[in-house]
Amino acid sequence: MKISAPRQYVVDNLKYALSPSSIAVVGASRYSTKVGYKVIEGLKNWGYKGTIYPVNPRAEKIHGLKAYKTVMDIPGEVDLVFVAVPAHLVKMVLEHAVAKKAKMTVIATSAFKEIGRGDLQNRLTQFCRDNKLPLIGPNLVGMGSPYLNFNCGFIPYLPIKGPVAMISQSGANLLAALGTSQTSHFGMSFFVGLGNKADVDFAEFVAYGAKDPNTKCISTYIEGLDSPEAYVKACQSVVREKPVVAIKVGGSKIGVKAAFAHTASENEGTDDAYYDKIFEKAGAIRAGTWQEFLDISLALGMQPELKSDNVVMITNGGGSGLLACDHFERVGMPLTELKDISPSLIQKIRAYMPMFGSPLNPVDIAGTASPIQYKGAFRQALRDPNVDGVIGSICPTAVTDVPAVTDIAIEIYETYKHLGKPFIMECQGGGECNESIMKLRDHGIPAYPTPEQAVNAMVALRKYAKIKKMIG
Amino acid sequence: MKISAPRQYVVDNLKYALSPSSIAVVGASRYSTKVGYKVIEGLKNWGYKGTIYPVNPRAEKIHGLKAYKTVMDIPGEVDLVFVAVPAHLVKMVLEHAVAKKAKMTVIATSAFKEIGRGDLQNRLTQFCRDNKLPLIGPNLVGMGSPYLNFNCGFIPYLPIKGPVAMISQSGANLLAALGTSQTSHFGMSFFVGLGNKADVDFAEFVAYGAKDPNTKCISTYIEGLDSPEAYVKACQSVVREKPVVAIKVGGSKIGVKAAFAHTASENEGTDDAYYDKIFEKAGAIRAGTWQEFLDISLALGMQPELKSDNVVMITNGGGSGLLACDHFERVGMPLTELKDISPSLIQKIRAYMPMFGSPLNPVDIAGTASPIQYKGAFRQALRDPNVDGVIGSICPTAVTDVPAVTDIAIEIYETYKHLGKPFIMECQGGGECNESIMKLRDHGIPAYPTPEQAVNAMVALRKYAKIKKMIG
Numbered sequence: 001m002k003i004s005a006p007r008q009y010v011v012d013n014l015k016y017a018l019s020p021s022s023i024a025v026v027g028a029s030r031y032s033t034k035v036g037y038k039v040i041e042g043l044k045n046w047g048y049k050g051t052i053y054p055v056n057p058r059a060e061k062i063h064g065l066k067a068y069k070t071v072m073d074i075p076g077e078v079d080l081v082f083v084a085v086p087a088h089l090v091k092m093v094l095e096h097a098v099a100k101k102a103k104m105t106v107i108a109t110s111a112f113k114e115i116g117r118g119d120l121q122n123r124l125t126q127f128c129r130d131n132k133l134p135l136i137g138p139n140l141v142g143m144g145s146p147y148l149n150f151n152c153g154f155i156p157y158l159p160i161k162g163p164v165a166m167i168s169q170s171g172a173n174l175l176a177a178l179g180t181s182q183t184s185h186f187g188m189s190f191f192v193g194l195g196n197k198a199d200v201d202f203a204e205f206v207a208y209g210a211k212d213p214n215t216k217c218i219s220t221y222i223e224g225l226d227s228p229e230a231y232v233k234a235c236q237s238v239v240r241e242k243p244v245v246a247i248k249v250g251g252s253k254i255g256v257k258a259a260f261a262h263t264a265s266e267n268e269g270t271d272d273a274y275y276d277k278i279f280e281k282a283g284a285i286r287a288g289t290w291q292e293f294l295d296i297s298l299a300l301g302m303q304p305e306l307k308s309d310n311v312v313m314i315t316n317g318g319g320s321g322l323l324a325c326d327h328f329e330r331v332g333m334p335l336t337e338l339k340d341i342s343p344s345l346i347q348k349i350r351a352y353m354p355m356f357g358s359p360l361n362p363v364d365i366a367g368t369a370s371p372i373q374y375k376g377a378f379r380q381a382l383r384d385p386n387v388d389g390v391i392g393s394i395c396p397t398a399v400t401d402v403p404a405v406t407d408i409a410i411e412i413y414e415t416y417k418h419l420g421k422p423f424i425m426e427c428q429g430g431g432e433c434n435e436s437i438m439k440l441r442d443h444g445i446p447a448y449p450t451p452e453q454a455v456n457a458m459v460a461l462r463k464y465a466k467i468k469k470m471i472g
Numbered sequence: 473m474k475i476s477a478p479r480q481y482v483v484d485n486l487k488y489a490l491s492p493s494s495i496a497v498v499g500a501s502r503y504s505t506k507v508g509y510k511v512i513e514g515l516k517n518w519g520y521k522g523t524i525y526p527v528n529p530r531a532e533k534i535h536g537l538k539a540y541k542t543v544m545d546i547p548g549e550v551d552l553v554f555v556a557v558p559a560h561l562v563k564m565v566l567e568h569a570v571a572k573k574a575k576m577t578v579i580a581t582s583a584f585k586e587i588g589r590g591d592l593q594n595r596l597t598q599f600c601r602d603n604k605l606p607l608i609g610p611n612l613v614g615m616g617s618p619y620l621n622f623n624c625g626f627i628p629y630l631p632i633k634g635p636v637a638m639i640s641q642s643g644a645n646l647l648a649a650l651g652t653s654q655t656s657h658f659g660m661s662f663f664v665g666l667g668n669k670a671d672v673d674f675a676e677f678v679a680y681g682a683k684d685p686n687t688k689c690i691s692t693y694i695e696g697l698d699s700p701e702a703y704v705k706a707c708q709s710v711v712r713e714k715p716v717v718a719i720k721v722g723g724s725k726i727g728v729k730a731a732f733a734h735t736a737s738e739n740e741g742t743d744d745a746y747y748d749k750i751f752e753k754a755g756a757i758r759a760g761t762w763q764e765f766l767d768i769s770l771a772l773g774m775q776p777e778l779k780s781d782n783v784v785m786i787t788n789g790g791g792s793g794l795l796a797c798d799h800f801e802r803v804g805m806p807l808t809e810l811k812d813i814s815p816s817l818i819q820k821i822r823a824y825m826p827m828f829g830s831p832l833n834p835v836d837i838a839g840t841a842s843p844i845q846y847k848g849a850f851r852q853a854l855r856d857p858n859v860d861g862v863i864g865s866i867c868p869t870a871v872t873d874v875p876a877v878t879d880i881a882i883e884i885y886e887t888y889k890h891l892g893k894p895f896i897m898e899c900q901g902g903g904e905c906n907e908s909i910m911k912l913r914d915h916g917i918p919a920y921p922t923p924e925q926a927v928n929a930m931v932a933l934r935k936y937a938k939i940k941k942m943i944g
Contacts, residue, residue, distance in 0.1 A: 038870040110828040110838075139828075141839070141869070154839075154870035157902055172789025172839060172867035172900070179868060179902020180921075223794060249794035252801035254809060254833065261830035262790030288802075289924045290795050290900070291763075317644025318734030322695060322721035323762050329724035330760075337726060356582040356611075358733035361726065366582075367613070367644060395644035396651060397613070398510040398626035428644070428762070430629055430651020449652075452761040 001125045001198060003227045006207040006234045010134045010200055014208040016103035017136055018190050019148055020079035021050045024071050024102070026093050027084035027109075028054030028062045035108055036084040038154040039142070040065070046158050047149035051076060071096040081105040082152060083137075087112060090138070091124060098131040107138035108153065113196050113264030114139055121264070125198040134204075139263060140195030141171030146188060147214050153193065162187010163216035163301030165209040167202060169194045169223045169263050177294065185441040186298055189214035196264045203230035210238040217301035219245040219293065220284070224265025228278050235282035239471055243300040243464045244284040247293040248275045283467040285460050292456050299446040299457035303422040305465035308388045309333055310341045311458055312381045313362035314349075316369040317395030320428055321362030324391065324451035333459050337361050342386040352376035367397040371404040375412060382416040382423065389422040389461065391454050394436065396429040406436040410443045422461045426454035473597045473670060475699045478679040478706045482606045482672055486680040488575035489608055490662050491620055492551035493522045496543050496574070498565050499556035499581075500526030500534045507580055508556040510626040511614070512537070518630050519621035523548060543568040553577040554624060555609075559584060562610070563596060570603040579610035580625065585668050585736030586611055593736070597670040606676075611735060612667030613643030618660060619686050625665070634659010635688035635773030637681040639674060641666045641695045641735050649766065657913040658770055661686035668736045675702035682710040689773035691717040691765065692756070696737025700750050707754035711943055715772040715936045716756040719765040720747045755939040757932050764928050771918040771929035775894040777937035778861045781805055782813050783930055784853045785834035786821075788841040789867030792900055793834030796863065796923035805931050809833050814858040824848035839869040843876040847884060854888040854895065861933065863926050865898040868905060878908040882915045894933045898926035 023043065029036035036056070040063045043052055053076075054062040057069045068074050071081055071093065081097040083090055087109050097105050105128065112121040121138065128135040136143070142153010146161045155174075159166075159181030168174035171193045180186050189212055192205060202220055209218040218238065225231050235244045250259030251272040259265040279286045285300070287293035311328075313335070315321045328335045338346050338361040346359045352373040353365040365377050374392070381390045392409050396402050406427075413423050425440050425447040427433040433449060440447035448454045495515065501508035508528070512535045515524055525548075526534035529541045540546050543553055543565065553569040555562055559581050569577050577600065584593040593610065600607040608615070614625010618633045627646075631638075631653030640646035643665045652658050661684055664677060674692055681690040690710065697703050707716045722731025723744040731737040751758045757772070759765035783800075785807070787793045800807045810818050810833040818831045824845040830836040837849050846864070853862045864881050868874050878899075885895050897912050897919040899905040905921060912919035920926045 033871055035870075042870070115828050156868055156870050168791070170789065170791025170794070172787075172869065173791035173795070175868055176789070176792075176900035176902075176905075179900075179905060181902070183902045183906060221791070223791070249791070249798050252798040252806060254797045254807050255794055255801070257809075258790065258794050258797055258830065258832050258834060258836070261832055262794060262836060289799065290922045291924065315644075317642065317648070318730065319640070319642025319645035319693070319695070319721070320648075322642070322727055322730050322734060323645070325730055326721050326724040326727045327761065329727070334724060335726050337729075356587050358730065360730050360733055362730060364730070364734060396628055396647055397644065398507075398514070398628050399505055428648035428651075430648075430653070430655045433648075433651060434655060450762045452763065 001122060001226065003201055003203065003230045005230050006203040009132055010204045011207045013103050013134050014204060016079040017106060017143060018145055019150065022053065022076060022078050023050065023080045023082055023152065024053040024055050024074055024078045025082045026055040026071060028056045028067060030059060030062055035154045039082055039084060039152065042151045042153065042155055046151040053078065071100045078102045079104065083107040083109060085109060094124060094127055098133050102133065104134050106136045108140055108142065110139045112138045114261060118264065121196060121198050128199050135199035137195040138198060141174055141193040143192035145190040157182055159188040159191060160185060163189060164297045165189045165212065165215040165218045166191040167194065167205045167219065168221040169197065170221060171195065173221055180294060185438045186294060201227050201230060203227060203234035206234040206238060206244060210242060215242065217243050217245060217297050219297040222246060222248045223250050223259040223263045224267050232278060232282040235284050236471060239283035239467055244282065245287060245293065245297045245300060246279050246284040247287045251275065283471050285463050295448060295453045295457050296460035299424060299460055300464060302444050302446050303461055304420045305468060306389045306422050306458060306461040307465055309462065310336060310387055311389040311391060312338065312341065312387050313391040313393060314365060314377045314381060315362050315393035316365055316367050316397065316400060317393060318364045320393045320395055320426065320451045321364055324455050325362055327452045327455040331455065331459050333462060335361050338363065342384045345380060345384045348380040349377050368399055371401055371408045374405045375408045378409065378412040382412065382419065382421060389458055391424045391426060391458060393426040393451065396432055402432040402436050406439055409440060409445065413445050422458060424454050424457050426451050473594060473698065475673055475675065475702045477702050478675040481604055482676045483679045485576050485606050486676060488551040489578060489615055490617055491622065494525065494548060494550050495522065495552045495554055495624065496525040496527050496546055496550045497554045498527040498543060500528045500539060502531060502534055507626045511554055511556060511624065514623045514625065514627055518623040525550065543572050546572065550574045551576065555579040555581060557581060566596060566599055570605055574605065576606050578608045580612055580614065582611045584610050586733060590736065593668060593670050600671050607671035609667040610670060613646055613665040615664035617662040629654055631660040631663060632657060635661060636769045637661045637684065637687040637690045638663040639666065639677045639691065640693040641669065642693055643667065645693055652766060657910045658766060673699050673702060675699060675706035678706040678710060678716060682714060687714065689715050689717060689769050691769040694718060694720045695722045695731040695735045696739050697750065704750060704754040707756050708943060711755035711939055716754065717759060717765065717769045717772060718751050718756040719759045723747065755943050757935050767920060767925045767929050768932035771896060771932055772936060774916050774918050775933055776892045777940060778894050778930060778933040779937055780860045781934065782808060782859055783861040783863060784810065784813065784859050785863040785865060786837060786849045786853060787834050787865035788837055788839055788869065788872060789865060790836045792865045792867055792898060792923045793836055796927050797834055799924040799927040803927065803931050805934060807833050810835065814856045817852060817856045820852040821849050840871055843873055843880045846877045847880045850881065850884045854884065854891065854893060861894040861930055863896050863898060863930060865923065866908060868901040874904040874908050878911055881912060881917065885917050894930060896926050896929050898923050
């Protein structure tokens with residue numbers, strides 16, 4: 001339901017969703033395929049430190065924990081009520097939560113507005129709003145944070161620690177991102193599935209992300225905005241400090257219907273251009289595809305903004321360089337030749353390449369490049385006052401020492417980090433390259449397996465600089 | 473140098489490049505960082521079955537093999553002469569190769585046309601043409617085939633066996649593809665780096681791919697076409713039987729210069745639209761990015777063409793479905809609602825989803841979907857006479873049995889393969905999904921980690937159907 005701006009009592013209470021001292025799991029189950037089983041299993045397995053109260057009228061113990069008939073029967077305070085009971089029982093649970101003075105409620109249950117029960121969903125929302133009990137969901141997968149070993153929902157993974165707050169309306173895509181986090185070292189600060197977002201909305205999680213010290217980039221997967229004004233306001237007040245990334249689906253003809261069927265998102269009468277305007281006003285950086293969404297989120301979470309278009313790419317693979325420079329032009333930020341960025345840099349960099357290399361830009365230091373040549377080229381480019389960003393690229397030829405070049409990249413990045421210039425790596429190949437990418441990411445360097453992904457990341461950092469300048 | 477059509481003597485002799493009985497490695501070296509060392513090491517390590525003759529005027533033995541002062545000193549027949557000596561010595565080696573009646577020569581050496589020595593390169597080419605000795609290169613990385621355990625060049629990987637012939641002008645990108653082959657189970661039939669393609673050109677390798685029984689899709693990474701007519705002719709005569717994929721770089725303003733510096737490719741006066749026309753005439757399917765190039769090559773190598781736009785997507789993740797249907801519309805092939813494809817299929821598929829699922833299209837069988845539900849939905853969709861292609865999608869919710877659904881997909885694919893309908897999978901998530909993707913690919917099902925990649929693959933199969941119809 002619509003809000004006009006992030007509500008302070010909601011933003012204040014979100015800490016009880018992401019860091020509760022106690023959780024009542026209503027619909028706790030003894031059967032391992034049930035959501036109400038998975039939630040408690042996840043909390044316990046991942047190391048939740050607070051108190052778990054299973055609620056089930058027909059069980060004495062669940063997962064070895066004493067079970068309670070209702071939320072009201074729980075002896076201690078309850079920060080968070082997690083609801084996994086059938087839809088027709090939810091209202092009663094909410095009444096109990098209010099009576100218990102719970103701080104926050106999360107409804108995982110499906111079968112509300114997305115199947116035509118909008119009235120029921122609205123009544124529940126109004127009841128929660130009247131009682132100042134923020135409600136996350138319904139129809140969602142859960143939330144958590146790797147910094148707190150907190151995994152609350154039916155979520156098989158906990159992501160690795162990192163800079164990106166992942167706020168997703170889709171449970172499945174949230175889970176996909178969490179899985180990717182582990183396998184691709186995509187670090188997150190916290191994550192949440194919003195589902196139908198009947199009450200708590202994107203705007204409030206964006207505002208929460210602004211305050212969260214682990215969050216450096218706030219990423220939002222959107223199927224529909226009920227409250228675009230609130231989203232815009234929340235973003236505008238955070239983007240000076242932290243970038244916001246948005247991906248919006250459901251803009252296609254069939255997508256309008258699919259988004260309603262999925263999370264009851266209303267997209268009739270809106271199109272991609274409509275959302276372009278919203279994101280522009282908000283100062284949010286829009287991604288087109290899921291891969292781009294992840295890629296630019298990581299870069300924005302790890303690296304400073306790019307202050308000008310003066311990017312230098314240094315590669316040992318001319319093909320990588322070509323894919324990159326074509327893509328830079330395709331997305332509207334063509335590379336500038338090195339002679340026009342910094343004529344003196346050409347001579348400095350020539351010292352680190354063979355005669356058949358090319359100091360154009362991309363700078364091709366050739367397939368024979370050694371770690372020492374990479375080091376010299378990286379250092380010269382980063383130190384040059386006319387260069388504002390560097391993309392390094394490794395292609396594994398038979399003579400390329402990929403691990404050594406990776407270590408050089410990390411060393412150079414650490415040495416020159418204080419200059420505030422984005423440094424992005426691309427490593428196009430097989431197993432060695434994957435390991436390199438993981439290690440670079442672990443050291444705060446966004447690294448990607450294709451040139452185009454590295455370009456998208458760098459372009460996003462440029463967009464962020466322009467947004468900061470515009471919003472002032 | 474320009475050719476007007478694939479030359480028969482070259483096409484006939486290419487078997488000596490990809491399956492030689494004997495190889496002379498000129499510039500064979502005892503030093504492990506040298507190309508002339510790596511080549512022999514690669515041949516031996518990967519299991520080359522033929523005879524290797526190291527050629528080095530200052531060594532008795534190299535890699536335990538007797539070395540010869542020149543190619544002419546070799547006692548037996550020489551199918552392939554691999555040249556890794558400095559540029560000024562190449563002419564002499566070619567004279568020896570002609571005198572020895574070698575069948576094919578490959579020049580790895582750089583520093584020819586790409587650094588302004590076009591005249592020298594042209595003289596060498598003319599000499600080879602006058603003597604009917606086909607020349608691959610110069611400035612290339614090598615070639616090979618996993619079916620023959622043949623890895624000839626400075627190439628750290630051998631790809632896994634599979635349907636894609638990879639013909640690349642860039643050595644680094646070829647190596648990247650080979651690395652990806654191992655880590656992502658992207659199977660290849662053979663691979664070759666063309667480098668400056670002074671003599672043997674794309675057209676001739678395309679014609680060779682047409683005859684190669686392991687090749688099901690011919691993929692070409694192009695920095696510039698010297699002989700567009702020959703490329704068009706070669707493609708036209710193969711695309712009835714096998715699809716051709718093309719990626720063309722060097723179309724951006726800076727890319728024109730970078731492509732020349734890299735592989736002496738001449739792109740002045742050509743632009744992306746120029747190449748669009750060439751590929752259209754050729755019947756080649758053009759990819760925009762490196763990832764798309766790999767993704768659509770795999771699909772075209774594994775699956776039949778898509779006979780109509782009637783694709784059904786079946787997913788347990790509404791978000792995946794939305795990303796896919798938006799992308800289908802974005803690339804110009806919007807999905808059709810199930811009710812307009814096959815009204816009766818809606819009821820059949822409803823039996824395999826909960827009430828909060830959605831039979832729209834994408835068909836959302838919901839996060840709770842079991843392997844049995846997947847099986848029923850896949851089967852109904854594939855068997856429906858109005859459905860011409862199916863995308864299956866797995867999102868790992870806490871209750872999703874990813875390995876079981878993967879096995880179901882393979883079983884269903886095997887059962888209904890005879891219907892000739894493309895079946896593509898998407899599995900968006902972490903480690904479990906990666907394993908699923910590998911297993912699916914090993915069973916001939918193109919599988920991808922994001923919805924947009926699966927869509928691109930399906931769209932390419934549709935393009936191929938249209939090309940076959942047009943070329944007829």
